[in-house]
Amino acid sequence: MNISEIAELAGVSKSTVSRVLSKNGSVSVKSKEKVLKAIQDSNYRPNPYARILNKKSTNLLGVIVPDIANPYFPQMIQEIEHEANIRNYKIILCISGTTAESEFEYLDMLENMCVDGTILLCPTAHITDLSAYERQSIISVDAVINENIPSICSDFYKGGYLAASKLLENNCKNILHISGHNYFYANIKRRQGFEAAISTAMDSINKYDLLSDLSMSKGFKIIREYFAAHPNVDGVFADNDSIAFMVLRILNELHIRVPDQIKVIGYDDNFMIPMVYPALSTIHQPISEVGRLAAITVINMINRQKVNHVNILDVAYIKRETTLL
Amino acid sequence: MNISEIAELAGVSKSTVSRVLSKNGSVSVKSKEKVLKAIQDSNYRPNPYARILNKKSTNLLGVIVPDIANPYFPQMIQEIEHEANIRNYKIILCISGTTAESEFEYLDMLENMCVDGTILLCPTAHITDLSAYERQSIISVDAVINENIPSICSDFYKGGYLAASKLLENNCKNILHISGHNYFYANIKRRQGFEAAISTAMDSINKYDLLSDLSMSKGFKIIREYFAAHPNVDGVFADNDSIAFMVLRILNELHIRVPDQIKVIGYDDNFMIPMVYPALSTIHQPISEVGRLAAITVINMINRQKVNHVNILDVAYIKRETTLL
DNA sequence: TTCACTTTTGGGAGCGGTTCCAATATCTAT
DNA sequence: ATAGATATTGGAACCGCTCCCAAAAGTGAA
Numbered sequence: 001m002n003i004s005e006i007a008e009l010a011g012v013s014k015s016t017v018s019r020v021l022s023k024n025g026s027v028s029v030k031s032k033e034k035v036l037k038a039i040q041d042s043n044y045r046p047n048p049y050a051r052i053l054n055k056k057s058t059n060l061l062g063v064i065v066p067d068i069a070n071p072y073f074p075q076m077i078q079e080i081e082h083e084a085n086i087r088n089y090k091i092i093l094c095i096s097g098t099t100a101e102s103e104f105e106y107l108d109m110l111e112n113m114c115v116d117g118t119i120l121l122c123p124t125a126h127i128t129d130l131s132a133y134e135r136q137s138i139i140s141v142d143a144v145i146n147e148n149i150p151s152i153c154s155d156f157y158k159g160g161y162l163a164a165s166k167l168l169e170n171n172c173k174n175i176l177h178i179s180g181h182n183y184f185y186a187n188i189k190r191r192q193g194f195e196a197a198i199s200t201a202m203d204s205i206n207k208y209d210l211l212s213d214l215s216m217s218k219g220f221k222i223i224r225e226y227f228a229a230h231p232n233v234d235g236v237f238a239d240n241d242s243i244a245f246m247v248l249r250i251l252n253e254l255h256i257r258v259p260d261q262i263k264v265i266g267y268d269d270n271f272m273i274p275m276v277y278p279a280l281s282t283i284h285q286p287i288s289e290v291g292r293l294a295a296i297t298v299i300n301m302i303n304r305q306k307v308n309h310v311n312i313l314d315v316a317y318i319k320r321e322t323t324l325l
Numbered sequence: 326m327n328i329s330e331i332a333e334l335a336g337v338s339k340s341t342v343s344r345v346l347s348k349n350g351s352v353s354v355k356s357k358e359k360v361l362k363a364i365q366d367s368n369y370r371p372n373p374y375a376r377i378l379n380k381k382s383t384n385l386l387g388v389i390v391p392d393i394a395n396p397y398f399p400q401m402i403q404e405i406e407h408e409a410n411i412r413n414y415k416i417i418l419c420i421s422g423t424t425a426e427s428e429f430e431y432l433d434m435l436e437n438m439c440v441d442g443t444i445l446l447c448p449t450a451h452i453t454d455l456s457a458y459e460r461q462s463i464i465s466v467d468a469v470i471n472e473n474i475p476s477i478c479s480d481f482y483k484g485g486y487l488a489a490s491k492l493l494e495n496n497c498k499n500i501l502h503i504s505g506h507n508y509f510y511a512n513i514k515r516r517q518g519f520e521a522a523i524s525t526a527m528d529s530i531n532k533y534d535l536l537s538d539l540s541m542s543k544g545f546k547i548i549r550e551y552f553a554a555h556p557n558v559d560g561v562f563a564d565n566d567s568i569a570f571m572v573l574r575i576l577n578e579l580h581i582r583v584p585d586q587i588k589v590i591g592y593d594d595n596f597m598i599p600m601v602y603p604a605l606s607t608i609h610q611p612i613s614e615v616g617r618l619a620a621i622t623v624i625n626m627i628n629r630q631k632v633n634h635v636n637i638l639d640v641a642y643i644k645r646e647t648t649l650l
Numbered sequence: 651t652t653c654a655c656t657t658t659t660g661g662g663a664g665c666g667g668t669t670c671c672a673a674t675a676t677c678t679a680t
Numbered sequence: 681a682t683a684g685a686t687a688t689t690g691g692a693a694c695c696g697c698t699c700c701c702a703a704a705a706g707t708g709a710a
Contacts, residue, residue, distance in 0.1 A: 013690040014690085015692095046437075047667065051666085068403055073399075074396075075393075075394065081419075114374070216600065328697060329697095340659070340698085349699095373697095376696085378696080380697095
């Protein structure tokens with residue numbers, strides 16, 4: 001079934017059918033009715049690719065995400081998908097892992113597919129130059145790539161700062177910061193904020209750093225060994241909630257009481273937190289707002305409207321059961 | 326940049342360029358080199374939509390998923406995406422919620438987009454007739470829709486059966502089955518298996534059922550009240566791990582010891598389990614295998630190869646810390 | 651050199667829409 | 681009734697690629 005057959009069925013020309021379908025150009029009520037009836041009768045679906053060939057836009061949005069195991073990303077994707085759909089955009093999902101090659105491979109693929117825009121979720125620091133991708137509007141989430149690429153971030157610096165401040169308020173003196181990567185913008189900013197806050201402390205503070213591959217397979221061993229070697233640690237800031245969960249589990253095994261003996265603060269505000277005991281104190285990121293703003297921004301950019309190149313959304317400390325204050 | 330400009334640059338006809346691009350038809354070495362050089366020099370990217378208009382296929386796969394908060398789905402999507410990419414298919418991700426209208430809306434959209442195939446992840450029981458979608462090959466995962474639609478499922482019946490058997494082995498006499506929905510095939514089969522196993526018990530068993538909306542906002546209250554009203558329960562089977570986590574959290578609040586006083590078994594084998602205490606005993610589903618088989622099956626179906634219409638993958642009981650046996 | 655055969659090539663008609671343009675129909679005011 | 685303006689319509693070119701087909705070029709044996 002194509003537009004010519006519909007035209008024949010309705011007894012009009014295909015130009016007229018096209019006008020009815022795309023709702024522009026004037027069509028008499030009579031013709032319009034005939035066309036609509038013919039479409040009804042024949043279960044006709046216009047071919048979007050023929051249209052794309054004429055128009056310049058595909059109404060496709062690429063989303064490149066490092067992984068979707070960490071629930072942070074699915075939540076954001078869900079929000080992006082929702083906002084995009086409202087505006088008649090479809091999502092092409094690309095899961096890149098954390099290698100720069102793979103990110104570029106997907107960007108190439110999306111460029112080939114003529115997506116109208118792409119949202120880079122948490123790109124690695126390897127991505128600095130996107131000038132080769134001319135057909136698509138690109139924005140980044142949770143990382144600042146360069147001044148030409150609009151970005152949406154929650155305030156990682158403040159998040160790190162808040163975490164350290166709260167550990168200090170809780171009277172911790174031997175503070176451990178655990179993180180799994182150092183090639184994401186988020187980690188770097190968070191660390192800066194964290195260290196800035198520590199350096200404001202009146203008392204003398206011992207700061208420890210554990211930076212390692214903390215995937216579940218290796219993480220337990222590494223963290224367990226670290227606590228064995230540093231029994232004096234009385235405050236922990238984990239770069240994400242999964243790491244914090246591992247810490248809590250290990251402290252439980254070691255019969256170290258939380259929050260009496262050690263305070264623990266996570267990051268992300270994983271939706272699982274309220275389901276487990278003890279409920280983790282953490283830094284909450286406005287995931288939905290970030291996702292929504294990302295979708296809106298990239299679509300505005302596609303439509304050549306003005307967009308803010310710097311968007312920093314606020315974070316908040318959520319006290320639960322692994323800290324006293 | 327289009328194929329004609331490349332042809333001009335290379336000093337050949339666009340037919341020849343097309344032959345080089347699509348690697349079929351014979352082209353002399355000399356022409357081929359000229360064309361390749363012209364493409365190199367000009368950063369030309371063939372327009373896939375012009376190709377789609379001639380060929381019949383889009384190399385697009387739809388994936389319709391009820392939600393992506395539950396980590397079960399992201400894990401599966403990741404696997405599907407991976408397998409699809411290897412075979413040069415791209416994924417259109419659609420998040421439908423659990424309403425049948427939305428599932429049909431997305432199916433319509435995918436039909437309009439001329440996707441080659443669609444994978445329905447865990448469709449609701451409302452979906453029974455897919456005959457209106459003629460252009461795409463459709464399969465379902467975690468549900469049997471009808472005998473025309475190939476399906477990939479893990480063995481829910483056995484999963485339910487196993488869970489009940491294990492609770493009986495653990496000497497539970499007052500067994501509670503908690504589930505959040507009853508409009509998914511998975512829930513129905515699981516319940517059948519569960520009840521079949523219970524009915525084989527030698528001793529007299531009290532079986533309780535809690536079937537309700539157990540989203541996190543309401544779930545805690547409902548479960549808490551249920552335990553208050555039924556203090557004799559000594560074994561729990563939760564339809565998924567998230568519900569089981571809520572149960573564990575509540576039992577902890579009530580100072581009821583697990584597994585001494587109550588045994589708990591979950592379902593899914595959520596990757597978070599090893600990170601929290603006590604680690605949940607659960608029924609493990611082969612998520613990756615299901616995802617991989619789904620991708621392979623739908624692509625085989627697209628290519629008109631024979632596919633099995635019934636695929637049931639095995640599940641296994643994983644004993645951790647919330648049961649004794 | 652010539653003929654028969656194979657390889658390579660370019661022209662042109664689609665694929666299914668959109669859109670420009672000129673032609674025709676309809677309407678308004680005189 | 682008629683000129684002039686406006687609304688509606690169909691024809692045809694075009695978007696960028698594929699692929700059929702016939703022509704041209706290349707090959708080898710007689």
